[in-house]
Amino acid sequence: MRRVALGDRAAxxxxxxxxxxxLSAYARRMLNDAAAADDIVQETxxxxxxHAGRFDGKSARLxxxxxxxxxxxxxxxxxxxxxITYTDxxxxxxxxxxxxxxxxxxxxxxxxxxxALDLLPERQRSALLLxxxxxxSNRDAASILEVSVDALESLLARARRRLKKELEIHAFS
Amino acid sequence: xxxxxxxxELLDSYGGRSSQWPPEHFDEMHAFVVAxxxxxxxxxxxxxxxELLDSYxxxxxxxxxxxxxxxxxSLMDRLLAWLVPDTRSGWWRPAFxxxxxxxxxxxxxxxxxxxxxxxxxxxxxWEAQERAxxxxxxxxxxxxx
Numbered sequence: 001m002r003r004v005a006l007g008d009r010a011a012x013x014x015x016x017x018x019x020x021x022x023l024s025a026y027a028r029r030m031l032n033d034a035a036a037a038d039d040i041v042q043e044t045x046x047x048x049x050x051h052a053g054r055f056d057g058k059s060a061r062l063x064x065x066x067x068x069x070x071x072x073x074x075x076x077x078x079x080x081x082x083x084i085t086y087t088d089x090x091x092x093x094x095x096x097x098x099x100x101x102x103x104x105x106x107x108x109x110x111x112x113x114x115x116a117l118d119l120l121p122e123r124q125r126s127a128l129l130l131x132x133x134x135x136x137s138n139r140d141a142a143s144i145l146e147v148s149v150d151a152l153e154s155l156l157a158r159a160r161r162r163l164k165k166e167l168e169i170h171a172f173s
Numbered sequence: 174x175x176x177x178x179x180x181x182e183l184l185d186s187y188g189g190r191s192s193q194w195p196p197e198h199f200d201e202m203h204a205f206v207v208a209x210x211x212x213x214x215x216x217x218x219x220x221x222x223x224e225l226l227d228s229y230x231x232x233x234x235x236x237x238x239x240x241x242x243x244x245x246x247s248l249m250d251r252l253l254a255w256l257v258p259d260t261r262s263g264w265w266r267p268a269f270x271x272x273x274x275x276x277x278x279x280x281x282x283x284x285x286x287x288x289x290x291x292x293x294x295x296x297x298x299w300e301a302q303e304r305a306x307x308x309x310x311x312x313x314x315x316x317x318x
Binding site for chain 1: 182183185186187188193195218219221222223225226228229231232233234235236237240241243244245246
């Protein structure tokens with residue numbers, strides 16, 4: 001990061017390579033709008049370039065700092081747009097190839113989850129994405145959402161209970 | 174030892190995979206599972222949700238080239254990017270850049286007391302009064318007034 005702060009483009013390229021895809025996964029799940037998500041990832045990583053001097057490695061990990069920026073940009077985007085629309089993406093998937101039926105089934109499952117995630121309030125969705133998909137610790141996620149760990153647990157629990165209901169996951173007994 | 178309600182709350186928060194349980198809760202959750210066989214069913218229910226969530230994998234674009242291409246290279250561009258971070262409204266960056274000399278000029282001018290009109294007017298009046306006291310004729314007034 002010190003090298004990036006001094007304008008070292010090669011060092012910046014390494015960090016872009018490391019963080020671009022995880023940030024894309026977060027933004028695309030958060031917004032469900034590929035173009036808007038890509039803008040947010042681009043903006044987040046450009047801020048890494050222009051604001052690198054502000055990063056304090058003692059108080060946060062770089063991935064937490066970047067997710068914090070991306071989260072705030074997503075919330076800004078929600079505020080600007082009263083309605084979020086889904087846009088199909090033409091980029092190629094990295095998922096391994098499966099048979100047509102398996103692909104169809106996976107696609108349908110994914111669509112159900114995406115639709116259920118869209119029903120969650122923004123903060124519950126962000127809490128779930130940060131912890132489940134992005135693998136952030138509860139403390140890091142709480143810091144990004146500016147809440148206590150207890151409040152984060154409450155957001156997560158409400159999100160998962162709602163998802164179980166929407167996705168019709170019933171108790172095993 | 175955790176209560177059953179607390180254990181289920183933690184499962185609701187962190188899911189059924191022990192790898193995702195926070196370190197500060199891991200030991201007590203594990204102890205609860207060992208002591209309460211019924212916990213296996215609750216964990217299975219949470220894992221079902223975890224697995225369903227995993228099925229949603231959005232397609233991820235490779236944005237690295239476009240990000241690197243749009244990263245400002247000169248010091249002035251980096252300064253502008255720092256001041257105007259939103260890439261989607263980049264049209265006014267050139268305008269801002271063009272206005273920079275004007276802004277700097279105004280900033281410097283504001284800091285110079287000689288450009289302050291009120292102060293200048295006071296100075297002119299004061300100088301005229303001084304001249305009138307020293308030499309009334311030279312100041313354009315009548316000496317007998």
